[in-house]
Amino acid sequence: MRCEEVSENLSSYIDGEVKDKMEKNISAHLKKCERCKKEAYELRLIKTEARSLSPIEPPDWIWSNIKNTIWRQRLFKRVFAIASAACLAIVIVGSLFFIRTSQKRAKTDIAFERLKTLDEAIEECRESLRVNPNARVRKTLYNMYKEQVETINLICSEGRE
Amino acid sequence: MKRIVFSILVIGCGLLEAQPYGSLDDLTAQLDSLTYYLDSLHKNLEDRWLYSKKIRLKGIEDVLKRLENLESVLLWESPFKYETIKEFKQEIKTTRGTPVFIYHKFGDIIIYASDSDELKVDGVIELVSKSREIAKEYAKEINVKIEESEDKIKVITLSPVKSSPAVHYQINLKILLPKWSPVVVRNAFGDVEIEGIEERCSVNTRFGKIGLREIKGPIEVANKFGKIELTLAHKISCNISAMTTFGDIETDLPLKIERDRFILKALGVIEDGRIWIKLNGKNSDIYIRVLK
Numbered sequence: 001m002r003c004e005e006v007s008e009n010l011s012s013y014i015d016g017e018v019k020d021k022m023e024k025n026i027s028a029h030l031k032k033c034e035r036c037k038k039e040a041y042e043l044r045l046i047k048t049e050a051r052s053l054s055p056i057e058p059p060d061w062i063w064s065n066i067k068n069t070i071w072r073q074r075l076f077k078r079v080f081a082i083a084s085a086a087c088l089a090i091v092i093v094g095s096l097f098f099i100r101t102s103q104k105r106a107k108t109d110i111a112f113e114r115l116k117t118l119d120e121a122i123e124e125c126r127e128s129l130r131v132n133p134n135a136r137v138r139k140t141l142y143n144m145y146k147e148q149v150e151t152i153n154l155i156c157s158e159g160r161e
Numbered sequence: 162m163k164r165i166v167f168s169i170l171v172i173g174c175g176l177l178e179a180q181p182y183g184s185l186d187d188l189t190a191q192l193d194s195l196t197y198y199l200d201s202l203h204k205n206l207e208d209r210w211l212y213s214k215k216i217r218l219k220g221i222e223d224v225l226k227r228l229e230n231l232e233s234v235l236l237w238e239s240p241f242k243y244e245t246i247k248e249f250k251q252e253i254k255t256t257r258g259t260p261v262f263i264y265h266k267f268g269d270i271i272i273y274a275s276d277s278d279e280l281k282v283d284g285v286i287e288l289v290s291k292s293r294e295i296a297k298e299y300a301k302e303i304n305v306k307i308e309e310s311e312d313k314i315k316v317i318t319l320s321p322v323k324s325s326p327a328v329h330y331q332i333n334l335k336i337l338l339p340k341w342s343p344v345v346v347r348n349a350f351g352d353v354e355i356e357g358i359e360e361r362c363s364v365n366t367r368f369g370k371i372g373l374r375e376i377k378g379p380i381e382v383a384n385k386f387g388k389i390e391l392t393l394a395h396k397i398s399c400n401i402s403a404m405t406t407f408g409d410i411e412t413d414l415p416l417k418i419e420r421d422r423f424i425l426k427a428l429g430v431i432e433d434g435r436i437w438i439k440l441n442g443k444n445s446d447i448y449i450r451v452l453k
Contacts, residue, residue: 113423114407115203117443121386124367126192128350131320132267133188134289134329135236136350140368140386141192142235148199 001025006036014044111155118148188235195231241289241327245296249284249305255314258360260343263316267350268331269369274340274357281337282307282316291327299328343378352387375452380438384445391440392450398432403449405442412449 006029012018013026030037125141255261255278263270275281284305290296302321307314318332331351338344340359348366355362360378364371367385374392382389388408393399403410404426410418416429427449440447 110407110423114444117385117407119203121368121444122196124349126189126196128266129192130189131324132329132331133326134267134331134350136267136331136368137329138235140350142232144386145195145199145231152199152203 001029003029003033003036006030006033007039010036010040010043014040014047108155111151114151115148115155118144118151122148191231241291241329243290243293243296245286245288245290245300247286247288247300247303249282249286251305251307252279252281253307253309253314254278255280255339255342257339257341258343259312259314260345260361261314261316261338263334263336263344263346263348265316265318265332265334265346265348265351266320268318268333269351270334270336270346270348270353272336272338272344272346272353272355272358274359275337276340278339279337280307280314280339280342283335284318284332286330286332288328288330295325295327299325299330303330303332305332305334377436379436380440382439383441385443386445388446388448389440389442390448390450391438392452395452396432397451398435399438400430400434400436401428401438401440401449403427403438403440403442403447405445405447407444408442408446410447410449412447413451414449416449 006026009018009022009026013023018026030040121144122141125137125144128137129141257278261280263272282305286300286303286305288296288300288303290299299321302319304319306317306319308317309315316334316336318334321328333351338358340357342358343361343363344355344358345363346353346355346365348364348369350368351366352370352372353364353366354372354374355364355376356374358376358378361381362373362376362378363381364373365383366387369384369387370390371382371384371387372390372392373380373382375394376391377394377397380391382391389403393414401414401416403412403416404424406423406425408425410425410427412418412427414429414431416427418425418427420426427447440449
């Protein structure tokens with residue numbers, strides 16, 4: 001048997017966990033090899049001394065350290081949960097704001113488009129007013145102006161919100 | 162900037178205040194100032210930078226009040242005393258399928274269908290003027306003319322060559338049309354009503370109501386400002402496409418209604434979609450009804 005092999009199994013051999021052929025081989029090797037024999041002696045000595053040590057009481061600070069660690073972990077979890085909820089809330093509020101702004105913008109765009117058609121209509125009415133200022137033309141022109149002012153008012157009120 | 166806009170508002174509207182009915186030039190000047198002021202508002206609103214800063218045009222509420230002053234200028238009762246009514250009547254024979262074109266501008270048009278092959282045009286010209294002489298002079302020029310050619314008939318209303326602020330008029334037409342005649346109507350300031358035609362109907366007006374009832378041929382309608390009312394016969398087979406930009410659509414038919422940005426559309430095929438119907442409104446509400 002080689003020294004490396006003995007060294008690998010030496011601790012188990014001392015504890016009586018190695019049996020049969022392996023045990024015999026190790027015993028035979030230890031009788032012949034001084035180096036391994038010395039190593040076995042030192043290992044036995046360490047194990048004997050370790051068994052003779054009295055149990056050690058952990059210091060008080062170790063419990064407060066453990067408590068602190070647990071508290072920190074819990075705090076981290078809570079902070080993480082709150083931060084996640086806050087992020088979610090920001091995303092929801094942001095989305096709602098975006099949707100509302102888009103709707104408002106769409107409404108305003110329609111109003112601007114309507115202003116263009118009213119401009120054209122007013123021009124046509126005024127042209128006709130020069131040719132024939134009859135009641136119908138005048139009333140139509142008045143209605144076009146009124147609608148134009150109301151549309152501008154709508155755009156302003158959208159801006160004020 | 163806001164101060165400048167507000168000043169323009171005040172100056173512009175100030176000109177409109179308490180103006181009695183005057184000459185057409187006075188009215189034009191007032192309208193110019195209002196238009197100028199409205200354009201200024203429009204431009205400022207279009208400036209997105211200002212808009213994003215939530216420009217507060219406090220003057221707008223004031224403007225609505227001031228617009229009431231314009232009401233008294235534009236919706237006045239005519240101060241002209243001399244009202245002249247001139248009538249026009251003409252009948253002509255038509256051949257089956259000859260289209261009738263009606264070109265009109267100021268006044269209403271009512272078209273009824275008949276079983277005869279005669280086209281009857283009754284026109285009532287109402288002319289209001291400052292003096293009897295002016296009324297007589299203008300009454301000569303304002304008229305209805307019927308032009309007949311091989312492939313079409315044209316009914317045209319004639320306006321005076323030279324306009325005058327001392328005269329205003331309207332011509333209301335009642336037309337009895339053979340029910341097998343296709344009809345094309347163009348009008349500007351007036352309503353158009355057509356009933357019972359069995360051929361193609363094409364109507365285009367700008368400021369007036371369009372009412373079509375029991376038309377059995379293809380229909381093509383366009384209107385800028387004024388509602389479009391279509392009443393179809395029971396169990397009609399048609400392919401409908403109706404659209405309006407700033408209005409609403411109401412229908413008795415099972416049409417698919419959808420909005421594409423500014424445009425509201427109603428589309429659908431009824432029965433086997435034999436005749437097509439196209440309704441196009443700009444600032445118009447569209448009503449599609451079916452007789453029970």
